[in-house]
Structures are given as structure tokens and as C-alpha cells.
Amino acid sequence: MNIKKIAEMAGVSVSTVSKIMNNYSDVSEKTKRRVLDIIEQTGYTPSSSAKTLATKKSNLIGVIFAGELNVEFTHPFFVEVLNSFKKQMGVLGYDLIFFSNEKFINSGDYYSRCLHFHVDGCVIISGQQMEPAIQELDRSHIPCIGVDLELTGKKSGYVMSDNYQIASKVVEHFYLLGHRELGFIGSTADSDISNRREAGYVSAIAGFGLVMNPQWFVHGDDFFEPSGYAAMSSLIHSGDLPKAIFAASDLLALGAVRALKEQGLRVPEDVAIIGCDDIEACQYTSPTLTTIRQNKERLGVLAAHMLFDLINNQSEGGSFVVEPALIVRESCGSGLSR
Amino acid sequence: MNIKKIAEMAGVSVSTVSKIMNNYSDVSEKTKRRVLDIIEQTGYTPSSSAKTLATKKSNLIGVIFAGELNVEFTHPFFVEVLNSFKKQMGVLGYDLIFFSNEKFINSGDYYSRCLHFHVDGCVIISGQQMEPAIQELDRSHIPCIGVDLELTGKKSGYVMSDNYQIASKVVEHFYLLGHRELGFIGSTADSDISNRREAGYVSAIAGFGLVMNPQWFVHGDDFFEPSGYAAMSSLIHSGDLPKAIFAASDLLALGAVRALKEQGLRVPEDVAIIGCDDIEACQYTSPTLTTIRQNKERLGVLAAHMLFDLINNQSEGGSFVVEPALIVRESCGSGLSR
């Protein structure tokens, strides 16, 4: 079934059918109804490839995970952002295409793959490190939105959550609970996200007039639980413990809790812990974990609207920063603030 | 940049360039090299829409989540299956397209959307219930693979994990630990997955010559933690507790653990618990949760290969069942089996 057959069945030209399908106004109500009926009956759907070829518009958004390919769908944070992004893009009339990375040896040639599929825009989700191929895309004419990734091209924008606010909510919570000796567990030095969280934390500590002790700042090899365990263990063995620790991820925090418990130390009585991300496990551990939750749904919706505006030349890019929330559970005790 | 320009630059015809790009053998080594060099230099990528229009092949696989739209990406099991599916499909030369469901009021018209995009095949991931639109697809000429969904069409196949094996591993573990009084916590009666697990469990209990007590079989409203808590609470209040309980999901199991602890009962001393799925949280709870892990990577890889064969008429469909593994942690104690 194609547009030609529909035209024949309705006794009109192909042009007329096309106009009707695209909501042109200069068609008589009568022919319009007749054609629409036939389309309805036959279940005709126009071919996207023919349409894309003719218009250079695909109504397709490319989804790219920058860096660390093996995380992708299994990363809980991005998966939730993506979920709300997908819903919102769907409402706006777009579908999503995921580039497979294993097809070419030089898998990162995102720009030419965007041309290949004629995607109308891209959402780029930040992994550990930034590939050069991402910069090529950022600088191109293709609209791009970064998630937790600062894109600065002319047709680019980004959304991220406010890392300074994250840190200042954490420090404020510790402060109100009476803690003045604050430590930190982060990932490696090449992790943007860990660095941003640490920088925000350091400046929040200064903002509250507290003294920062570099001894209490330790780092693991990644964001996972064993790294938190190892980092906390080394801190314990140093013999000099802070009263409260902020970890750059929930799994780092849970690893730290395990190390503390193994040494007979109590959470929160001996050391208070706050994690970051609010993964599912936080609710089921003992103690349950106080953490920071990012508004993933809002990040996804914002990303979708920004991309839509960029595609339709309604905006010049820019960025949105979303406010995080502190989720109070057991790992800091109830203290003064309640 | 298009094929015509490449042809001009190389001083050959468009046909010749096309043949070279598609690895036809009847081209001289000399022209081939010249054209390939120019393609390399210009970074030319052929347009997928033009190619699809000409060949009726898109190298695109449609991904569909059947039922319960709001789960989608955030479902940990399917997300991992999908991740490995995507990788494998990428190796085979396909990209993935996700249909947005919000675009049309009648969002479930998957068949016409497949035609619209000329997808070469579909992977359909099972949610709670089965929409009629899925059956339409299953019966169509479009190759489809179901994940945990029994597709029976001529061009369809499916992968799932072996629910009888899951159950018999659970019963065997309980049995070797000395437990003879076995209970079950499931989801609602309209959940295929819960039903299959329950049926397998019942038959495994019979297989070990044990007596099944219907009083010990309870059900929540879904697969989440509060349902497990509620179901376990009702069991506790009945005053008649089994010695061991298998839950149809890890979250149901964790809810049950919470209910038991609140009543001063100990896990595993008073009641042993086994969950299902091996979600991340199982490792961090106390006690850590013994559970069943499905080989999600293998399910994804198998789904990809089956779909590929279906697309290329190398197979007639059929199904694969993947063996699950029992992951022993603390929630059943160490007992006799170790």
C-alpha cells in the first residue's frame, strides 16, 4: 500500500493525498474526507524512508552514550532520565534511535551516523570520559543536548543537576546534626561527576566556615561498592576518622558502611554517611541510606523540550540546572534538625 | 555529499560506486581502490533512507515493551537483556529503534509502525499483560522474538528462562537445608511470570515428595516491596508459618524479610527466604538475599541470533530456554549443603 494506490482509490492525484496527510489547508472538505476515509480503511502508513528522503527530516532522535560503553542501559540514573526523555519526545512526535557501537572499528563516528540516519537531533549522555567524536558532533549543525555533559556548540545545550546545591544540602544537613569534621569518598580523578561533587563539597565546607582536612578526602577506583569499602578501610587504618562522610555515589557509601561495620564502628553513631543518587538499594540496607536524589524525570523532560526548540530554531541552546533533594533516612541519625 | 558527487570525483558512474559500496566482485581492483580512497577522504556515508527506499531493508530492529508502559527502561531485568541484545545486534550490523507510545491515541499499532520504518525485525519484551496489537505483529510476516513472551507466529520465536528449573533449584536448596514446609509469595493472578514461577514451584514440591499447603501460598498486588511486606504480614497473623519461603521477586522477598524482622522473627533461623532476579540490592541487605539469577546476557545474545536467522530465513523460529543459577547468600543459612 502506498500513496499512489490511495490516490487511485480516491480518484485524486498523489499531490492531493500528500497535502491531506500533511494538513495543508487548501483542500476541499469533501475530497479530504473521502481520502481520509480510505486511509482509515486501508490502514495506510506512509513510508518514513521516502518521506525522509524527500524532506531531509526523519523525526528521529539519536541517543548516544559517551564513553564507557559497557554501562549504557544498565546505568540506573541515565536510564531513568532517558525514560522520561523518551516519553516527552514521543509526545512531540519523535522516535528514538540507538546507535550500536560495535558495528565499525571506529565506532565513535557519531557525526556521520547522524547524517546516515538524518536524525533531527541527538541526546548525549555522559559516561566517564569524553570522546573526541562527541566534540565533532557538538560543533556540527546537528542539534544536541547533553545530559550531565556541558555541550557548548552553537546548536547545543545541556541539562544537569546542581552539584553545588547537592554539596551544600549535604553540608547543611551534617552541620545541623552537629558535625564539624567532614570527609569525602570519591571516584578517580578523571571522573567529571566525582570531581564536580567534590569541588562543590569543598566550597560548601568553606561556605559554612568549617575547616577542610585533606586527610579525610579519599578516592576509590570507580563508583562501585568495593571501592567504597577499600577507601573507607584505608581511612580507618589511618587512625584519624571524620564524624561524617559524603560519598559521591550510593554504592561508595554502602561500601564505606560495610567497612565501618566490620571494624565494629556504628553508623550513624560513630560516623554519619550520606550517599548520592538514591538508587533502589538505599531503602533496603541497614541502616537505610540518607542520600541525594536528582529529579531525573525533570531532567528528561527538560532535555526533550530544549532539543525540540533547538530543532525548530526556537532557541539558541543554553542550559538548565535542576535542583536536587536530600532524602533523609537512617544513616545520619535523627539529630537536631528534626 | 552523495553518491553522484563521489562518482563524478572518481570519474565513474553511480552504478559502479554503488557496487563498490556493496562489495560486488565484478569491479576492477584499480577503480575500486580509487573510489574507496575518495570515500575515505570525503567521509561519505550513504543515506539510510535512500537505501531503505530502494531495498526495503532498513537494518533497523524495533524494540517494543508490551504492556505496562511506565516500566520500560527502568525495569532492571529487561534493561540488562536489552543491553546484551543491543551489543549483539550491533555486531550483526543492526541498529535499534524504540517506538514512542505517546504519539498516537491508538499507540499500540505496532504493525503499521513497523511498516512505516521498514524495520527488519522486532524484539518484544514482556510486561504484565499482552496487548492484542502484539498478536497482530506476531501473526504478521515481520520477524519477531519475544523475551519472556511466548510468540508462536510463523516468523516468530522466543527466549525465556526455565521456570521449572528455577523452582526445582529453589526446592532442592530448601530440601538439602532440611526444610519440608515450603511457602510462596507471588504477584497477582494476571501476572504470567508469577504464575509460571508458582506452577514450577508446585510441581517441584510434588517432585520432591513434599506436601504442599495452600495456606502458605500468598499473593501481593505486584512485584514490589510493600506487597511482600503485606503478604508476609498476613501469613504471620495467620499464626501458621512455613519454614522456608520462595518469593517470585527479590523485592517481594525483601518486603517479607522486613515483616519478619518487625515481628521479632529471624531470617534465616526462623524462616529461610529465597528471592528471584538477583537485583543489585540483594548484596547489600541484611541478611544478604539468596536468590535466582537469570543469565540475562545469554538471553540477549540468543534473542539477537534468533532474530538474525529469522530475518535471513535461516530458521523457522522456535524457542530457547536458558538455565538459571542459584546464588547462595545469607537468607537461608549455611545448613547442610555446604
Add this chain to the structure above:
DNA sequence: CTGAAAGCGCTTACAG
């Protein structure tokens, strides 16, 4: 081994 030409199914000025 190479190329001219028709065709895939749409859209879009343009003429009427």
C-alpha cells in the same frame, strides 16, 4: 568490467 535508466514512495514548487 562499466554505465544508462527505471524505480523505490514520498514532497514541493508551479501551472492551471
Add this chain to the structure above:
DNA sequence: CTGAAAGCGCTTACAG
């Protein structure tokens, strides 16, 4: 308000 025709960028018999 309607339609004929060119064009989008490929592939594929077919002729040479």
C-alpha cells in the same frame, strides 16, 4: 482547489 512533473539518493536488472 487540483494535478503533472521534477527531485530526494540510492539499487538493480540489463545492455554493452
